[in-house]
Amino acid sequence: MDIRAALKKAMVEDLHLEDIRPEDIDDDAPLFGEGLALDSLDAVELTVLLQRHFGVAVEDVAAAKEAFASINALVAYIETNKR
Amino acid sequence: MNSRWSSRSLGSRLQHGIFYGLIRLTGVWGGYLLLFFVVLWYALRPSVRNRSRAYIVRRFPSGGGFSRFVHTWRLQWTFGLCLVDRAGAGISGDFSFGRRDFNPGAYGVQKGKGLILLSAHTGCWQMAPFTLAQHAPVPVTVLAHRERDDVDRQAHEHAGREPPYAIIAAGSGPAATVSLAAALQRGEFVCMMGDRIFDPGEMGVLVAFLGGIVRLPVAAYRLASVCGVPLAVVFSLRTGPRRGELVIADIMHVPGSLGKKGENYFPYAQRFADVLETFVRGHPYQFFNFYNLWEP
Numbered sequence: 405m406d407i408r409a410a411l412k413k414a415m416v417e418d419l420h421l422e423d424i425r426p427e428d429i430d431d432d433a434p435l436f437g438e439g440l441a442l443d444s445l446d447a448v449e450l451t452v453l454l455q456r457h458f459g460v461a462v463e464d465v466a467a468a469k470e471a472f473a474s475i476n477a478l479v480a481y482i483e484t485n486k487r
Numbered sequence: 488m489n490s491r492w493s494s495r496s497l498g499s500r501l502q503h504g505i506f507y508g509l510i511r512l513t514g515v516w517g518g519y520l521l522l523f524f525v526v527l528w529y530a531l532r533p534s535v536r537n538r539s540r541a542y543i544v545r546r547f548p549s550g551g552g553f554s555r556f557v558h559t560w561r562l563q564w565t566f567g568l569c570l571v572d573r574a575g576a577g578i579s580g581d582f583s584f585g586r587r588d589f590n591p592g593a594y595g596v597q598k599g600k601g602l603i604l605l606s607a608h609t610g611c612w613q614m615a616p617f618t619l620a621q622h623a624p625v626p627v628t629v630l631a632h633r634e635r636d637d638v639d640r641q642a643h644e645h646a647g648r649e650p651p652y653a654i655i656a657a658g659s660g661p662a663a664t665v666s667l668a669a670a671l672q673r674g675e676f677v678c679m680m681g682d683r684i685f686d687p688g689e690m691g692v693l694v695a696f697l698g699g700i701v702r703l704p705v706a707a708y709r710l711a712s713v714c715g716v717p718l719a720v721v722f723s724l725r726t727g728p729r730r731g732e733l734v735i736a737d738i739m740h741v742p743g744s745l746g747k748k749g750e751n752y753f754p755y756a757q758r759f760a761d762v763l764e765t766f767v768r769g770h771p772y773q774f775f776n777f778y779n780l781w782e783p
Contacts, residue, residue: 445706445710448664449713451668462669468666
């Protein structure tokens with residue numbers, strides 16, 4: 405499974421996204437507010453998820469802003485920072 | 488912002504300046520003297536008394552009109568004393584904050600593991616993180632709400648210094664929340680308030696409190712669950728002129744994987760309400776929520 409598919413699957417499961425399938429998640433849509441409509445505490449769960457599944461840390465506000473813009477941004481962040 | 492309450496002071500910038508000038512000249516005692524007349528003036532105004540009416544009638548249900556007036560005056564008087572003490576602490580540095588029983592390790596909290604300190608608007612709560620940060624073994628981060636045009640000054644602002652703790656503005660979005668979690672994962676302390684919904688969109692649950700139902704936020708319990716850190720319920724108490732105390736009222740260990748539904752965190756919010764009610768029954772004039780918490 406590639407990073408994008410693994411990420412979407414982990415998000416649906418770990419963030420308890422009800423009535424959403426991995427394939428329903430738009431690669432370009434915003435993750436917070438509109439789009440997937442995650443809330444600020446989902447950001448924390450997302451941080452834990454990235455650490456657990458991909459070994460990638462998001463430790464500051466600037467990194468979070470960059471990474472959490474969309475699925476595409478998250479995949480790019482994982483690919484850049486994966487150990 | 489919640490439309491039912493405001494963090495802004497009743498006084499104007501000039502009125503605050505008079506207090507601060509007097510405290511610089513005479514110490515807190517001059518401030519206490521002026522405060523007596525100011526509180527009397529406010530207590531005589533129905534619009535100001537009504538702000539605490541919902542609390543007073545629940546905390547003192549058997550009292551008549553005059554009795555409620557006295558309770559209201561004492562509540563406002565104690566609140567004013569806390570504000571004068573805070574200004575005195577910032578201006579002269581003269582404030583003693585005890586930490587009775589403040590030993591998280593005694594409750595099984597492991598050293599090096601992050602800790603959420605969940606508090607309420609009680610006693611000299613604004614001094615608590617100030618003192619805590621000076622004595623804590625790890626850095627402290629405070630999640631705080633402040634309105635832009637509030638003229639009230641925090642203790643460190645009197646001295647023109649940066650606070651000894653990091654501040655994250657409540658409601659500043661996902662990236663800021665990530666930095667709270669990062670602080671916890673570094674083993675640091677994070678301070679949050681558990682008795683007030685800051686934003687109408689904030690997730691909360693209905694719990695029993697002082698004979699009625701109030702809505703309390705669940706963010707702290709969810710953060711504890713996600714980050715796998717314990718949560719200490721900590722109340723601040725004013726114990727005398729320029730003196731306060733920090734007391735651990737409870738320690739909670741919220742299990743992981745509780746998901747994002749507010750009702751999953753109800754047991755913890757109710758437990759918080761229960762220990763807060765115990766505190767309020769013991770210290771009725773040190774609970775400072777001047778709006779109707781019980782309003783649906």
